[in-house]
Amino acid sequence: MSTPPLPTHTDELGSLPHDFPFDPTHGYALPRLLAVKAPSGPDDFADFWRERHASALRVDTAPRIEGPWTTVDGVRVADVSYTSTDGVRIGGWLTVPVDGRVTQGCVSTHGYGGRTAPDSWQSPPGTATIWPCLRGLGTRSLLPGVPSHSAGHVLHGIGARESYLIGGCVADVWCAATALRLLVPETAGRMTYLGTSFGGGIGALALPWDDRFRAAGLTVPTFGNHPLRVTLPCTGSGESVRTRFAEDPSVLDVLAYFDAATAARHIEIPVHVGAAVFDPHVPPPGQFAVHNALAGPRELLVLRAGHFDHPGEPAETAALEEAQRQFLSRVDPVVPGPTV
Template structure:
């Protein structure tokens, strides 16, 4: 595939240029937003509080899918609500690694095993409020309401709660399949909240973040998009003080504190999660493997081949992280 791709042909009917005038070179120069004073202490306090919550997982139903045991489970969120998720057990137990696999802002209605090795256990958590398993539970379902829920108070802001819920989802996974090293996979919404949660959980050996959201709010708030960022941009325009609240939930600020290898699959063209925000997250990683995608949140010629290559790259990154973690 040639770079830059022929966006004028691929997206001739697009409302605007979702490359935002950037090239790969200019995107690689975007700096993460510096963390505010007290950032580490606040997230560490949230992590400590989450450790006092019993995930108390319960298996609700079980079936066989592609030779794997797949269960719908229920576990606690950080504030005591009960959230549902899918649990996948390996073809031949015991599991060698556990994958926490989050989703985009549309929620999840089924599991996707493409990035799950056969020797891995996995949990597919569904964020509070989002379909299908947790529709309206703990947060509004409608995206424009969800992304603003609790923004007035950092302790209550939904993005922080969703990130903190990931720690409980990991607790549920290890309670049910045993103590294993963890690897994170998250796309879009899931990439952003994963970047927020990852640095404070020492069970992780690595992560893949795919077109991650909630990164580099200075860039996100400066441009129009079709995703949740536009709702936040409108809100901050009407309530400028909200910009300060967002500093605690910038994925580009958080990821710099992660000390494990991170693969970021970032797009050059994306109308839903502007590429400057994605690359702000990527550029924060201490141990970065960068995969550059022609476009995100869009169909384009050759997209299936690009996705297949990205999946292969992500699985290879997981395998290397596991080998490194297992080395004497």
């Protein structure tokens, strides 16, 4: 899974007509984006996440199929729920092939808009996929006292690394993987991950510490390079964080533990990244910081724009989804070692 040649149509990757009060490229052309670094992070960054992962693995997820199975877009679909850390019950969906032949599993997460149904066409054929609504979001995992809109959700509990809600969302991914393996045992050994925007950043934070995942696709990932991100205006959740930082710069001490680019330095599995040169919602330098920091095999598909309607968008989206399906289809299963 080597990195393919970079696109030669860089002349087409410049700014698009818009009416934002800022430049969604932030002045970064592709060569500069490919040079964005990741913060090294706190000395105990890895220890912090390994402890949280170990705690999540001890959770009795008690997954449950809720309601009848239906058939949509060539897969069987059912509502599902499971327990995550802090006793939070997470809702979502499970999709399995109609013929019942499962060759791999996938945890697929969503953007900050949440999710109202699974996007079953995104998974490779033969995949059993769990589609959780991460805590406080979507139609299935709303929580009392937790804002469901991105501006409030991204700040909830940000006063301390232990209470920051983003950490709970990462744990929801680990617990989703546990739930999927209990519901569909055939997924053990070939687990993948898909995440877009919010889900892309959450995935980068979750993947380094969980060896059940064999490959991943991250699209326009957020939470990359917080020290740079808080200097860049945007229309997404990062604007709330930028405003909070202006009021209290010490917030970066907490955010340092939740930097998707820092986490990417620890990801050694193959990862496909779709990153946009123009994006008003998630600043492109943060997206590319995640890709650039990946420690393992990686593939990059450069998008003309993210979170923005533009000419050619349907074809670009279709090409990205097909590239990630092909990428995840090449996942090698875990081969058990000899029994001693």
